[in-house]
Amino acid sequence: MVRCGCALLRKYGNFIDNLRIFTKGGSGGMGYPRLGGEGGRGGDVWVVAHKNMTLKQLKNKYPQKRFVAGGGANSRVSALKGSKGKDCEVPAPVGISVTDENGEVLGELNKEKDRILVAKGGLGGKLHTNFLPLKGQKRIIHLDLKVIADVGLVGFPNAGKSSLLSRVSHATPVIASYAFTTLRPELGKIMYNDFKQISVADLPGLIEGAHMNKGMGHKFLKHLERTRQLLFVVDISGFQLSSVTPYRTAFETIILLTKELELYKEELQTKPALLAVNKMDLPDAPVKLHELMKQLQKPEDFLHLFEAKMIPEKAIEFQHIIPISTVTGEGIEELKNCIRKSLDEQDDKENDAFHNKQLLRLQHSGSAS
Incomplete structure (x- = not known):
């Protein structure tokens, strides 16, 4: 990481x-x-x-x-x-x-x-x-x-995905302090000084059991299949859908989101992923971030806290972890730079793979003749 x-x-x-x-x-x-x-x-x-x-x-x-x-x-x-x-x-x-x-x-x-x-x-x-x-x-x-975008935002409701989309792009999604404000995919574009544009899709918040079609379920998990990269957005204070559902810490939220993607389609876990830790403007956020970073560095030391069925087969390795606040703007520019860097690296890898494939094809046709 x-x-x-x-x-x-x-x-x-x-x-x-x-x-x-x-x-x-x-x-x-x-x-x-x-x-x-x-x-x-x-x-x-x-x-x-x-x-x-x-x-x-x-x-x-x-x-x-x-x-x-x-x-x-x-x-x-x-x-x-x-x-x-x-x-x-x-x-x-x-x-x-x-x-x-x-x-x-x-x-x-x-x-x-x-x-x-x-x-x-x-x-x-x-x-x-x-x-x-x-x-x-x-x-x-x-x-x-299936929405086509460079980056797909992944997170439970109220993680701040819509607020983040409005911060980094020219999109104007509906924002409110209750679950499922986003009922359909919202698309925005990050504009850079050199005129590079990166498209970002905000998808409705998942809930536990989304892979079984609970909540929006498959209706929106499928949109992630057509994004090049994933950006997890997690509330540093954790998440609770309602008073009758369990409270989840930020670390638990990441584990559960990973499991939902795995159960829906394992290939989603192979996409490059970044993590935005939101709501860093809250008073106890720095202490919680320190704890989260420890958990992410050695996740295996904390998985005993989960039921076996909640543990993903493979943990997602985040290319970049960026603390942000959509309220104060903290970390937003850093996040935009990280998204750009990650996509540029992916472009380089894909171009190298394409050229290597072409070279092998030429060598093969040459030896055949």
């Missing part, structure tokens, strides 16, 4: 993150048996990424959620080869995963104008179909939004 010196329709408020729609490729056109003419192929249905589109806008614009492509033209004397039917486009947001009814991933839309073929048009009538056209493919698909 290093401390850095520098209805299938799901809603939360007005936010929709999953949409189920019906798609159908166009039918082919009739062939012309007497002259051997071929009917046109039916149009295809594509899901296409649009920068400013949301799933809510898509639902409002197409309330029936049906997308059917045009039929192919029949063969006729004046045009023995029938023209292809008109394709149909489903406008979707960037950051969409498209799956079929069986859960098979058909593709992802990661940037504007990315497109995925979801329903093929039927063949036009020709000799081997006895000049009879084929129907287009029918397919029910799910559009599943």
Whole structure:
């Protein structure tokens, strides 16, 4: 650990993150048996990424959620080869995963104008179909939004994630002193003096049992899958959801958050992670921070305090641990620098890995020839 010196329709408020729609490729056109003419192929249905589109806008614009492509033209004397039917486009947001009814991933839309073929048009009538056209493919698909951001904020409710997002970026999330103020992902951007921009996603606070879909559960854990790094935000005074739930210290909070990520998807633990220890403006915060740092340096000495089922298989090693206060601004600039440094290091590693892969490929092709 290093401390850095520098209805299938799901809603939360007005936010929709999953949409189920019906798609159908166009039918082919009739062939012309007497002259051997071929009917046109039916149009295809594509899901296409649009920068400013949301799933809510898509639902409002197409309330029936049906997308059917045009039929192919029949063969006729004046045009023995029938023209292809008109394709149909489903406008979707960037950051969409498209799956079929069986859960098979058909593709992802990661940037504007990315497109995925979801329903093929039927063949036009020709000799081997006895000049009879084929129907287009029918397919029910799910559009599943997974926020794309450089950094995803992870923490229990009231840890100060929304306050932190408003401090480091130009986002204006709703902030209040009660649990679950954030009902949908909020995106902000950290702007640096050299014009570098880093996107940050504030996700609704998890609760114990999130991996079992308690609280917001899977609805928001999945958004972490599409962030490059994780930023844990922990209240130095600990956390208690309500008067009937157990009080958790800052250290216990980190252990439980780690366990929730592990139980949902172990790969989340492989992402680079930073830790922001918030509310350092409180009177006893320095004493509690000293204790927390001791616990994080040798976590194995304190795990006997937990039930076995609460202990993660692997502890997360934080690249940077930064004490902050979203009230006074303490540590905010240091945190922004640490985020930048961590992402730059990740970029260097990914670039090195890419170049090494390319080099191996060239060496392999050279030896093969």
